[in-house]
Amino acid sequence: MAVVVIALSVWGYQFLKGRNLLKAANTYYVRYENIESLAATSPVYIRGMNVGTVSSVALSDDMKTIIAALTIKGGIRIPADAEAIIISAGLMGGKAIDLRVRQACSGPDCAKPGSYLKGSVKGMFETFLDTSEGGTVDQIKANISDILRTLGDSLTSPTSDSEIAKTYTQLSNLISNLASITNTLNNSMSTYDRQLRATLGNVEILTGTLAKNQDKIANSIAHLESITQQLDQANAGNLITEAKGAVEQMNTTMVEAKQTFDQLSIIMKDLQQGKGTMGKLLKDDRMYDNLTRTTKNLDLLLQDFRLNPKRYVNVSVFGKKQKEYNVPEDDPAFQEEE
Numbered sequence: 636m637a638v639v640v641i642a643l644s645v646w647g648y649q650f651l652k653g654r655n656l657l658k659a660a661n662t663y664y665v666r667y668e669n670i671e672s673l674a675a676t677s678p679v680y681i682r683g684m685n686v687g688t689v690s691s692v693a694l695s696d697d698m699k700t701i702i703a704a705l706t707i708k709g710g711i712r713i714p715a716d717a718e719a720i721i722i723s724a725g726l727m728g729g730k731a732i733d734l735r736v737r738q739a740c741s742g743p744d745c746a747k748p749g750s751y752l753k754g755s756v757k758g759m760f761e762t763f764l765d766t767s768e769g770g771t772v773d774q775i776k777a778n779i780s781d782i783l784r785t786l787g788d789s790l791t792s793p794t795s796d797s798e799i800a801k802t803y804t805q806l807s808n809l810i811s812n813l814a815s816i817t818n819t820l821n822n823s824m825s826t827y828d829r830q831l832r833a834t835l836g837n838v839e840i841l842t843g844t845l846a847k848n849q850d851k852i853a854n855s856i857a858h859l860e861s862i863t864q865q866l867d868q869a870n871a872g873n874l875i876t877e878a879k880g881a882v883e884q885m886n887t888t889m890v891e892a893k894q895t896f897d898q899l900s901i902i903m904k905d906l907q908q909g910k911g912t913m914g915k916l917l918k919d920d921r922m923y924d925n926l927t928r929t930t931k932n933l934d935l936l937l938q939d940f941r942l943n944p945k946r947y948v949n950v951s952v953f954g955k956k957q958k959e960y961n962v963p964e965d966d967p968a969f970q971e972e973e
Contacts, residue, residue, distance in 0.1 A: 659709030662690065663746060665719040665732075665754035666700045673721050673730040679705050681734045686711050689732060703754075705732065713752070714740035721756045 679687040687707040695702055717736045724731040906914045915922055
């Protein structure tokens, strides 16, 4: 009875640890730097199938790695290049080992019981989203790409009646117009570039000239500053008062000149209207004719006085009788007026 009880206890203990003593099994070892809370009795899977358990975990002698013992069911041959990956068994926690095998092995390609396998650790996100080639992430990407491609074709099709398709068409036209505008600007910039280069060359020449003549410019500024200081030191108040008086006097002169011009304008207006002697002289033809006739007669009188002075002046000391006046043959007084 005692032997049976002891045997049942050992068998039950091993069974609780995931090892069935009644079935054949092989043990493999994996070395990890961090087991992420992996414990004994954690399951071992191959493509999701439970093929064994973690029989024990122990710290290595150098305390740099942890060695996990994997008990795999008998009859399952493990390839030598298999990789024991620690994964998360569920969202609530718990760890398991996923044996990644590429293909079945035979002969020397299989790992011998008691040998070490390659080990690695995956986080929770990597566990539930397989990032390997052809894994869950690639499938999700492919599905999302197909959905987006279908959605894009339906929304951006020219024959679609959706507002997004219309907006896409308008946006495409806008981008085309912008491309045309940029091409035009690019062609125009060649001309503007030459003009800009010429302008920059002129600016460079100007700045060079200013740099060469900076001493003269500084002297001019100094002279201007000296002049302003002299004006500041001078009696500016008297100058302003005198200038103000001169301006007032000029204003008075301008007013008087305006009055004079107004009077002169009145006189010229009267002359134009024929008022007064001068106005009549300018406007009355009879006065002009009379003046012309009087001038002509005066001229004839002076001419006759020159030709016959004795007719007008007779000086006789002894009372000599005056000779008779003979009218000249060509007397201008009796000539017809032209």
